[in-house]
Amino acid sequence: MSGNKASKQKPCHHCKNRPASAPPGTSMIHYEKFWLYRHCSSVQQRDRQAQKAGQLFSGLLAMNVVFLGSAFISSMIFNHVAITLADLWILLSILKVLCLCWIIYYLLGTSRQPHAVLYRDSHAGPIWIRGSVLLFGSFSILLNVFQIGYSAILIQCKSRVEIVFPSIEIIFIFTQAFFLWHHSKDCIQVQHNFTRCGLMLTIATNLLLWLLAVTNDTIHMEIESQLREVEQRFEGKAPFSHPCNETASCTCPNTTICKVFQKGYILLYPFNTEYCLICCSVLYVMWKNVGRRISHHHDPHIKPKFKLQGVVFGPLLGTIAVIIGICVFMMYQIQATGSAPNHQVFVMYYSYYIVLLPLMSVGAVIGTIIHALEKKELDTLKNPTRSLDVILLMGAALGQIAMSYFSIVAIVATDPRDLLNSLILSHSVLLIFQNITQNVFIIDGLHRQPFAAATEARHTQHAGEQAVASELPSEEETTTSSNQEHTQMSPSTEEEMKEEQNHEAYDQRRVNMLELGEEIRKVSLSYIHSYSHLSWKRRALREISFFLVLCNIILWVMPTFGAHPVFENGLEKSFYGYSTWFAIVNFGLPLGVFYRMHSVGGLLEVYITA
């Protein structure tokens, strides 16, 4: 029954050609088996143990692949001669081809088997995640197209494999994005262990691609900063060096297309790292969902939709923050990419943060307090997506927090009374505080049940009627709209259902236009009264989360597109030494960017369910 219901509520165009919509009886459930656990008394217990064993073995597979790849990448970094980038690309291409084979097999074989996808996890792969997979996937494809173009122009000094590898990458990204778009909600019920291994292999490949991108990205940063020093020293124009381009003779000819390819490559690079991380998290949820049977009461209640209604200050303040942020970012980029980055631009940059971060922290704290005041039930059902969200939020915040602590120690030990230093110090302290308060706010918000959907439905119905009042449409339209609202409503309390049915019956009895207008005015007045009286908490939560969404977006955009003052201010670099600080930034910065992105997702969910 639940399968039927689910496929009705969340129709997906590829479900139709499968018999998945048939009601899943117990006869259709493929309980897992594992040779280690043949002698269990109950089928359920055996199934659970087999699941654990499958997860263990597929996890071991991924661990081995990741370690092998990491050893390769480290060798490439520390011993260019023995292991070249080409060797690494060969390894990664083999992995990608293996993943591709599995994905295609899954698309054509596994998922089309009878009773393969009886359940779909409504929490997995929300639209914003799948949307960003598509978005970052397209950017990554574009990046590879640029790379192919760049290599094609410089074909005389580059090997042909530098065209082959990006081509494989494009196919991989495309297929993976397609796969995740359509199948991220699947709880696959057949070929459990093979699917787990396939998913884990894909996760490992993405992790390695991320690792390579991070190291390459930072190598590129390093080269750029060294180049700037050279430029400063000779006051001449040094040729721009490409990260994969070791030979100095192989420079870009002075054509526009080559410059476009080069610049595009540099600009699009950060998206590739984010793409890999997002794919990993989606694939991980799929892996956790393999063999999961969702019980009936887990069935998705209709999710409230994103609406801008009723929020004013949050968007306003947020937009102001974004606009100022963009200005600061522009000025920073112009100044910092110039020959000599001066103190002023750092002061401006850090001042912006010092104003913004306390606002965000205060917002998060107020939000948490409102959560505590609200009389809302907690959602304590098992939910792998949410657990992962929480882990990712905490884990990704670690990068930023670790970097901040390192900054703090460096500054306190150096000279905390200097203007710039004191700015950096307060920036670091505030950043830690902001990360923690925001995490508490989001985690707490994710565990609250959506605002009673019935109340929501009633509100929207009233809103519909309000719209009627202004436009005065025909009778039928009103009825259909209220019916539409009704289908979207979940049966939370029967009393309210009945009340609303009475309303409807009453609606249908209305004939006279004047009477209708009178009625509507009354209803809308009482609605406005009840709205302003009842849900100031709800409105405040929405304002706060909207504000935080916009702030996180700007804090995400700035480091993504190249503002790395932690590296460019030179303070920590001289304190810890170049390579150590480099390693710390290398670890912290990509995680920080991912944290901001993930926070946006979490905050949007808090906004919607508030």
Next chain:
Amino acid sequence: MSGNKASKQKPCHHCKNRPASAPPGTSMIHYEKFWLYRHCSSVQQRDRQAQKAGQLFSGLLAMNVVFLGSAFISSMIFNHVAITLADLWILLSILKVLCLCWIIYYLLGTSRQPHAVLYRDSHAGPIWIRGSVLLFGSFSILLNVFQIGYSAILIQCKSRVEIVFPSIEIIFIFTQAFFLWHHSKDCIQVQHNFTRCGLMLTIATNLLLWLLAVTNDTIHMEIESQLREVEQRFEGKAPFSHPCNETASCTCPNTTICKVFQKGYILLYPFNTEYCLICCSVLYVMWKNVGRRISHHHDPHIKPKFKLQGVVFGPLLGTIAVIIGICVFMMYQIQATGSAPNHQVFVMYYSYYIVLLPLMSVGAVIGTIIHALEKKELDTLKNPTRSLDVILLMGAALGQIAMSYFSIVAIVATDPRDLLNSLILSHSVLLIFQNITQNVFIIDGLHRQPFAAATEARHTQHAGEQAVASELPSEEETTTSSNQEHTQMSPSTEEEMKEEQNHEAYDQRRVNMLELGEEIRKVSLSYIHSYSHLSWKRRALREISFFLVLCNIILWVMPTFGAHPVFENGLEKSFYGYSTWFAIVNFGLPLGVFYRMHSVGGLLEVYITA
């Protein structure tokens, strides 16, 4: 009732002066509260959410302390001038004093409150863990005594704080060991959040001490290896440098006592690292157990005791492995600490591993297969200690596996056909395989329920009778011994109980000595028959786990007491560069040592429950 039962079965001398033995009614349960979750419908739900929130906040506290400390330690390593070891010691001493205050408050305040410890987790803090806490704790205290003595001798060139810090350390280690010995099983039911924060602070302090010990230990290794190079170059005797001793003028006078302090300090160092890690794991289990209410059917069944009976080949083979291992280790240490470590000693060392590791892997694989063949129920109850064991096993194995992969890549890229290189290569591959198979074997074994305790009791009873047959003791002795066995038996199946009661009744009816002898001969013959027929699987499991225990002990002893061929063979060092390989070894080696130690514990449990 359960509290009564538990305190009877596991009597602890300090339980008596507390009212904990009173039956825990619902009125005594202190449900947790948290200001964030005041509006939950059910008390249980609020309790669970409050628990989660408490864990989150105490975890955040620990995270901040650990990051601050790590930043300090990194600064100390990379910038000796700004942050000195003394600064770090001050920070750690503050943390230790805070922990001490909390521990004393816990011992005198929290744990003596009414209904504070209603439940005790029978799985937490098994005797081998608490024993190793005591053992390593004593060694660590001895280490600090040596350090105080060493500093006292060289008081003219050392500051007085170098005597103060070790004194605080001694008090901390002693109090913590006492606390863990008596309270590691507690499921505390009062002052939840304060206790959680205290535990997390102690965990963070131990982690930081471990981190410092690891970095100091490896700095010491580095100094030693550099010294050896210097020695080789000048063919003279360079003065031995102490890790904490920067000034060359401050050397040990040529007295025996000073040399003893110095050597003892170096020998005892590894125990300190292990002490910190073990304390962390025990404290973590305590933290997980805060506020945990163990349901009645969770009550401890009497654990089977450690018995050597019926195993021959395992101990034999294991002992041979240990003896050869000690010889290899001795020869290695003599050769490697000499002026020029030659190839032969490395060949010998790696050959030993290459012979031993496949044997261990085969044993683990056979054990896993036997587990699969056995018709034994799985123990799927919630058990934080076991979950932690599994996580620690997997996590600690990562260190060894990562190092192995790095070795493999380095050797394959260099020259895998050289004799020593091919030995190192096979050693690395076998090590990965051994780690994985052993982990699977242990994890699988930990999830099996102990071998039906009734059968066990019957066996021991029969064995008792067998002893009677050889010694022909008095009637009473036989009866008491069989009674003793009976009290150790858990009521697994009622039928077997009855059968055994019949046996006992029969026993008591025996009068004639000759009849008794005849009877016993029959019984023992049938016992031998049934034993050899029934439990070859069980015996094989015991043989294998005993063999693996001994092997893991020798593999634990060798790196602990100074055999670090991964660092001394020079191959990976030259491939990755000194500092990179140093960091990898720094990460992998202590984890590897911890892995071996933890495997011994896990394997002993598998042996006992087999």
